[in-house]
Amino acid sequence: MLIPYEALLQLPKETLANLIREYLLGQVEDGSFASLDEQELAQAIVQCQQALKQGKLKLEYSEDDESFAIRSADQIAQQQD
Template sequence: MLIPYESLLRLPTSTVDNLIREYLLSQVEDGSFNELNDKAIQAATEKCRQALKKGELIVEYSEDDESVAIRSREQIIQRTPLSED
C-alpha cells in the first residue's frame, strides 16, 4: 500500500526523519551514497524530503511483513504488474 505524501505531514517529524535515515543508510550500503558526514547527511535528508514531496520517492507499507520503506517511483512501477483487460 502506498502512503500519500499528505499523510506523512500528519506524522511526527521524528518518525519521518527515521524513515529517511533508514532509506539513506540503504543507499550507503548499496554504494549510491558516497559521503557519510553530518553536512552530507543533512543535505541528503533535505533532498529526500523534496523527492517525497514531488513524488519521486514514495513511502510504501508492506502488509506481508508489516514494514514501511521509502522506494523510488521506478522501483514501484517495475514491481507492479500491468493489468490485462
C-alpha cells in the first residue's frame, strides 16, 4: 500500500527523517553511494524529502511483513507490470 505524501506531513519530523535515513543507508550498502558522512546525510535527507514531495520516491507499507520502505516510483511501476 502506498502512503500519500500528504500523510507523511502528519508524521513527526524525526520519524520521517529516520525512514529516509534507513533508505539512504540501504543505498550505501548496495553501492549507490560511496559513503555518507553527516553533512552528506543531511543533504541527502533534504533531497529525498523533495523526491517524496515530487512523487519520484514513494513510501510503501507492506502488509505482509508490516514494514515501511521508500522506493522509487519507477521501481514500483515495474513491479506492478
